[in-house]
Amino acid sequence: MSWLDSTVVRAMIEAALVGVLGGVVGVFVIARRLPFFTMALTHGTFPGIVVAALLGLNLYLGGGVFGLLVVLAVVVFSRARGQDFTAATGIALSGGFALGVVLVSAQDGFSKDLTAYTVGDVLAVSTSDLVITAVVAAVVLLVLVALGKELLLVAFDPVGASAVGLPRAVLDFVLLAVIEVTVVATVPALGAILTVALIVGPAATARLITDRLALLFPIAAVVGVVCALAGVGVSTQWNIAAGASIALFVGLAFGVAFIGSVLRGRTAVAGSNPASDPVSA
Numbered sequence: 529m530s531w532l533d534s535t536v537v538r539a540m541i542e543a544a545l546v547g548v549l550g551g552v553v554g555v556f557v558i559a560r561r562l563p564f565f566t567m568a569l570t571h572g573t574f575p576g577i578v579v580a581a582l583l584g585l586n587l588y589l590g591g592g593v594f595g596l597l598v599v600l601a602v603v604v605f606s607r608a609r610g611q612d613f614t615a616a617t618g619i620a621l622s623g624g625f626a627l628g629v630v631l632v633s634a635q636d637g638f639s640k641d642l643t644a645y646t647v648g649d650v651l652a653v654s655t656s657d658l659v660i661t662a663v664v665a666a667v668v669l670l671v672l673v674a675l676g677k678e679l680l681l682v683a684f685d686p687v688g689a690s691a692v693g694l695p696r697a698v699l700d701f702v703l704l705a706v707i708e709v710t711v712v713a714t715v716p717a718l719g720a721i722l723t724v725a726l727i728v729g730p731a732a733t734a735r736l737i738t739d740r741l742a743l744l745f746p747i748a749a750v751v752g753v754v755c756a757l758a759g760v761g762v763s764t765q766w767n768i769a770a771g772a773s774i775a776l777f778v779g780l781a782f783g784v785a786f787i788g789s790v791l792r793g794r795t796a797v798a799g800s801n802p803a804s805d806p807v808s809a
Contacts (some may be wrong), residue, residue, distance in 0.1 A: 535651055536764055542661060543756035543774070546714045546726060549665045551752030552672065553710045554731030555720045555744045556703060559683040563728045565602070565617045565704070569711045570720040572598040572624030577645050578631045587645055588712055595708040598624055603701050648719030648771040650760060657716055664713040668706055679703050680741070716769040717756070724754060729778035736785040751781050 557566055571593040580590025598620050605616035653661075672679070682689040682699050690696055707727070714723045734747035759774030 538653050538658060539650045539760050539764070539770070540653065540659055540757060542650050542717055543760045544753050545658070545661045545665050546717050547730070547752035547754070547756035548749045549661075549668060549710055549736075549752075550714055550723075550726040551730040551748035551750070552745050553668065553707060553783045554727045554729070555734070555748050556672070556679060557707060557727055558603050558731045558735060559680065560703065561741070562704075564614065564726065564754070566596055566707055566711065566727050567724045568617045568621035568624075569595055569708050570715070570723050572620045573708075573712070574625050574628030574720070575631060578628045582631070588715065591645070591715070592707070592712040594624075595712060596705060598703040599701065599708050603697065603704065632663065634775065642770065645715060646719050646721055647769065648715060648722065650717040650770045650774075651763065653716055658768065661713050661716075664709055668709060671706060675699065675702060718774060722771045722775040724750065725775040725778045726756065729775075729782055733778075733785045735780045736782070743783070749777075 558562060564685060573595040576590040576594025576597075577587050578590075579585075579594070580587050583590075602613070602616045602620050605619065606613040612732075660696070678689070678694055678699055679702070681692075682694065682696055682703075687697065689699075711723055711729060714726055718726055730748040730752035731744065733751050734744045737747055755777040756774050758777045760770055762768065762773045763770035
């Protein structure tokens with residue numbers, strides 16, 4: 529398709545796709561308090577990237593496969609006696625990144641440039657990258673539509689979810705896998721370091737704007753798309769890093785929303801328990 533030949537057009541489409549994807553998935557990340565896990569995934573998939581580079585395979589395929597193994601490991605380890613989810617996530621973050629460093633150092637003459645993975649380059653996406661992102665976004669959104677109520681019930685009332693017979697372990701794995709796939713799909717645009725900004729930021733911004741659960745998803749998606757497109761626009765205009773520009777716009781949007789919430793008296797009283805801050809339907 530000739531209209532996809534333009535680098536800027538492809539970048540804009542990619543930015544819009546990851547903006548919607550990150551915004552919607554981010555609502556679940558915020559609801560389950562998983563920003564740390566999301567950040568851990570961007571580092572924990574590093575060994576898969578290195579192995580893929582050594583074997584001459586697609587870097588993101590390697591990261592995606594290893595990321596699923598990390599998700600499975602976190603789910604299993606967090607259910608071990610005396611362990612919790614945060615501890616398991618921390619182990620996955622440090623252990624995964626350390627393994628990647630060991631693999632690189634053990635290979636004399638390793639020269640594969642991993643810069644595209646670490647910092648991203650949305651202006652370098654190809655038509656095939658767009659197709660992959662679109663397919664991932666469609667599959668993720670379908671999964672969230674099909675299991676959204678169950679995932680939210682587990683997030684807000686885990687005891688009630690167990691009482692009605694929902695398989696919490698399975699649902700936990702599904703949600704973590706969705707986050708992992710979203711991370712892998714977003715990395716080409718923002719890189720492993722800044723991906724967490726587009727997943728957590730728009731949802732956190734939406735949370736400052738409304739308490740209504742039904743509105744969180746569209747608001748987060750819109751914020752994600754606007755920030756992503758604005759970042760690409762600034763990047764092409766002034767020749768600066770697109771990923772960093774997108775992340776800065778996400779931070780700006782959150783800052784504006786926070787100031788607005790203060791002016792409207794919507795911020796919680798200092799020292800209040802976050803768990804007591806409900807989201808209304």
